[in-house]
Amino acid sequence: MSPVSSRRSRPRRPDPADSTAHAPPARLFPPPHWPLLPRLRRPFRAVFLPRRLCGGAAAAAMLRPPRRLPRPPRRAATAATGPGRRLLLSTPIFYANGPPHIGHLYSALLADALHRHRGLRGAGPGRLSTGTDEHGLKIQQAAAAAGTSPPELCQRVSGLFRQALTQAAVSFTDFTRTSEPRHQRAVRHFWGALRDGGSLYKGSYEGWYCTPEECFLPESQLTERRDAQGRPCKVSLESGHQVHWTKEENYMFKLSAFRDPLQKWLQDNPHAISPDPFYQCVLRWLEEDLPDLSVSRERSRLPWGIPVPSDSTQTIYVWVDALVNYLSVVGYPETHGEWWPAAHHVVGKDILKFHAVYWPRIFVHSHWTVHGQKMSKSLGNVIDPFACIGQYTLDGFRYFLLRQGVPERDCDYYDEKVVKLVNSELADALGGLLNRSTALSINPSNTYPCFSESCFPKVLDYRGTKGMGRASAEDYEFVASVASLPLQVASYFEGFQIYKALECIALCVRQTNGFFQRHRPWKLDRKDPAEQLWLDTIIHVTLECLRVYGTLLQPVIPHTADKLLSRLAVEPEERGLSSLTFLPRYHGKPCPFEGRQLGPDTGILFHRLEKSGRHQIETKKL
Numbered sequence: 001m002s003p004v005s006s007r008r009s010r011p012r013r014p015d016p017a018d019s020t021a022h023a024p025p026a027r028l029f030p031p032p033h034w035p036l037l038p039r040l041r042r043p044f045r046a047v048f049l050p051r052r053l054c055g056g057a058a059a060a061a062m063l064r065p066p067r068r069l070p071r072p073p074r075r076a077a078t079a080a081t082g083p084g085r086r087l088l089l090s091t092p093i094f095y096a097n098g099p100p101h102i103g104h105l106y107s108a109l110l111a112d113a114l115h116r117h118r119g120l121r122g123a124g125p126g127r128l129s130t131g132t133d134e135h136g137l138k139i140q141q142a143a144a145a146a147g148t149s150p151p152e153l154c155q156r157v158s159g160l161f162r163q164a165l166t167q168a169a170v171s172f173t174d175f176t177r178t179s180e181p182r183h184q185r186a187v188r189h190f191w192g193a194l195r196d197g198g199s200l201y202k203g204s205y206e207g208w209y210c211t212p213e214e215c216f217l218p219e220s221q222l223t224e225r226r227d228a229q230g231r232p233c234k235v236s237l238e239s240g241h242q243v244h245w246t247k248e249e250n251y252m253f254k255l256s257a258f259r260d261p262l263q264k265w266l267q268d269n270p271h272a273i274s275p276d277p278f279y280q281c282v283l284r285w286l287e288e289d290l291p292d293l294s295v296s297r298e299r300s301r302l303p304w305g306i307p308v309p310s311d312s313t314q315t316i317y318v319w320v321d322a323l324v325n326y327l328s329v330v331g332y333p334e335t336h337g338e339w340w341p342a343a344h345h346v347v348g349k350d351i352l353k354f355h356a357v358y359w360p361r362i363f364v365h366s367h368w369t370v371h372g373q374k375m376s377k378s379l380g381n382v383i384d385p386f387a388c389i390g391q392y393t394l395d396g397f398r399y400f401l402l403r404q405g406v407p408e409r410d411c412d413y414y415d416e417k418v419v420k421l422v423n424s425e426l427a428d429a430l431g432g433l434l435n436r437s438t439a440l441s442i443n444p445s446n447t448y449p450c451f452s453e454s455c456f457p458k459v460l461d462y463r464g465t466k467g468m469g470r471a472s473a474e475d476y477e478f479v480a481s482v483a484s485l486p487l488q489v490a491s492y493f494e495g496f497q498i499y500k501a502l503e504c505i506a507l508c509v510r511q512t513n514g515f516f517q518r519h520r521p522w523k524l525d526r527k528d529p530a531e532q533l534w535l536d537t538i539i540h541v542t543l544e545c546l547r548v549y550g551t552l553l554q555p556v557i558p559h560t561a562d563k564l565l566s567r568l569a570v571e572p573e574e575r576g577l578s579s580l581t582f583l584p585r586y587h588g589k590p591c592p593f594e595g596r597q598l599g600p601d602t603g604i605l606f607h608r609l610e611k612s613g614r615h616q617i618e619t620k621k622l
């Protein structure tokens, strides 16, 4: 995004946040309302995602002047902590300089799964915001290179993002384009709040500017290369992009004044940024120098952006502009207090500093690489999400990204991996289990059969169950692990570890297949009443497991989960997470499904995938 950093920009050091792609360059940016925020309230924490943060320097400053550290508006606090708490979840707003790729989709799917999961828990009103970041030099140059104007380019690319997210079933409620008048108005107001709070001053600024990263970089983050004409030039160590010496009169934001309060706030709120390695990384950044931030550019060089109010010679730094989207989306400056500070942002590690130092409240994830390489247009290895969804189906691809993506580490993409994972876990394990347990040969009445307490008696210690019923110690162990699954999954979602939630579900599905296989229900003789009781119990337990998996998988594979639950005749109002029970008959309680006619058989739950070629984006698309 934009300008800044300074001659004193901090040196780069290897961080967990850094492994491959872009490293968080030193940057700037003025804080508006960012809270150096208010302290986090516990109840807040208890309800949903455990990590909440409240605010970066910019957000704090914009809300109030840096000298008096701001407290959040009372209204916001109530909204954040009271019953039926509102929550704003967000993805980054993506640059409108190129088409979406799977990295963008991954961020959006993480936020989507959290949003859906929260909805299923009945956790109060929620919004999921996304959008496109449309100002700045990067967009201006991309439009020139494409032989078009910035507004036309943004219109086209923003449309592609909207289409990709819609096609991927991302349940966003708001899509902000920073070129929209309502957003621009919010940014101007925000700027006024910074200025009136004494956080801005005009100064001369010079340094190496990297346009693709939209920031200034210190010498320590640069190296020498030769350009296409063989002339020596300086490039960013991290991204390899060329930098240019830039000297301007800019408005500066007094970021340095926020270092101590920000440090203290983060120390008091250790869950503000998760996973933990990223939190530690931000604390380390704050131990270093935190120079003031250049927050505007000369308009003569950068006309494509929002002019500084009452100084038309300057354009507001694109990162200031972009971060305000988290406020403008909820009606800043009038109605944002209904949603703030209960806002959680999902971001990639490349923009952690912009968010965590200037605007904290973050769930950070690492990057997708492709065959071990950073994904980039210049390498020509960018993976096209449209093609992947077409090839692997929407749910197949959603499942792959969320199951395989680990926020703490970069993940490598290759097509074979998608096919293997999705075939084994969705088609074979989950689909196969449904198919086997509902086959007419084994369940001719096509009902949810009865559970027999004599076959599967309740015991306190299953190791001493020999001879009491038909269930083995292994069966008791397996049933206990499925019983604990909903809580386990909820806690992984809360901890932003969706991949672990899916791993646990996959493990339980495997165990259920083991249970079914072990007892060979197809060998049992229906004519023998005792055998019939046990056969029904095996199917009942299996369908109960499938019902739990279908319910828990809704945020990740909504269509497949719907198909599965419909086959089990689970009504829409029975699909919430707060009322999810498992095997109530084992505890002597009634099971509302017992004896119910199953839903129609609409065929294979998930078709096996064929392997295909790679899905790189055609650069001509733009």
Ligand code: ME8
Residues within 6 Å of the ligand: 021, 091, 092, 093, 094, 095, 096, 102, 103, 104, 106, 107, 133, 322, 323, 325, 346, 347, 348, 349, 350, 351, 366, 367, 368, 369, 375
């Ligand atoms: O930075 N793997 O926009 P952007 C996983 N407009 N995720 C990736 C990824 C990869 N290889 N590459 C990108 C901007 N992402 C700003 C944000 S927000 C106020 C402004 C995801 O189009 C990841 O979420 O460069 C990363 O943070 C984001 O896309 C960057 O998107």
